[in-house]
Amino acid sequence: MPPGVVIAESFADPPDAALFPEEAALVARAVDARRTEFATGRHCARTALAGLGLPPAPILSGPRGEPLWPDGVVGSITHCRGYRAAAVARRSDVLSIGMDAEPREPMPPGVLDAIALPQERTWAESAPERGRLLFTMKESVFKAWYPVTRRNLGFDQAEITVDDTGTFTAKLLVPGPVGEFTGRWLVSDGFVASAIVWGSTPLSGM
Incomplete structure (x- = not known):
């Protein structure tokens, strides 16, 4: 993350x-696993705050399930099996943050068909975990986009181009206040993750 962004994470x-x-009222009817991941995500968020x-x-x-932050704050929360984080x-420093993580595993059958544009498939199919990584990038795009625009964004409305040095570009295929996002991605410790910080020092320059 660039300067000005605080991140907190937990592997348990x-x-x-x-x-x-x-x-607690938001997850009162959820299964135990959902309530637990929700609580740890909020714990990470308060640590970051x-x-x-x-x-x-x-x-x-x-x-849309997006976290509602205190006045003057923007942020993002992610949780998957074995990992929770908030940024x-x-x-005044950043317009929005999008962050997402997934286990470093192949995508379930059929999911890549639902999320990938034809021009993204060659890259996504070139390594087992890349489908999951592409999914995190699309989720990071939505999480950065929605709090500012209050508009939905489909998986087919952002075209991802990945640089193997650890950056990616998301071309927005809909009209809006931004035509392109630049983000960073990481594969480490059994997880894949990506993040976009909109309105700050470009992540690709870090």
């Missing part, structure tokens, strides 16, 4: 990852 679910009552000097506060969810920044 800490027993002290408590929820505010308003947050503390890095900005902000006190603990409830982080509710918007209509936050002040709105």
Whole structure:
């Protein structure tokens, strides 16, 4: 992440990852695994917010499940099996953040067909974990796009081009305030991950 962005991550679910009552109500009917990952994600978010000097506060969810941050804050939360993380920044420094992670595993059959444009498939099929990595990139694009535009974005509305040095470009195929995102990706420790920070020092320049 570039300067100004604070990230907190966890590879396990800490027993002290408590929820505010308003947050607990959001997952009251969820299965135990969902409530646990939700609580750890919020725990990471409050740890990251503390890095900005902000006190603990409830982080509710918007209509697309996006976290609703305190005034003046932008951020992103991700969770998958064995990994949870949150990244936050002040709105005065960053417009939005998109971050996503997945286990380093092949995609389930048929999923790549649903998320990949024809021009993305050759790259995605060239290594077992690349389908998952492409999925994280598309999710990072949506997470960066939606809080600013409040508009949906389909998997087929962003064209991903990957640089094997660890950066990627997402060309937006819909009208909007930005035509292209630049992000970074990582394969490490059994996971694949990607991130976009919109409105800050370009990640590709780090």
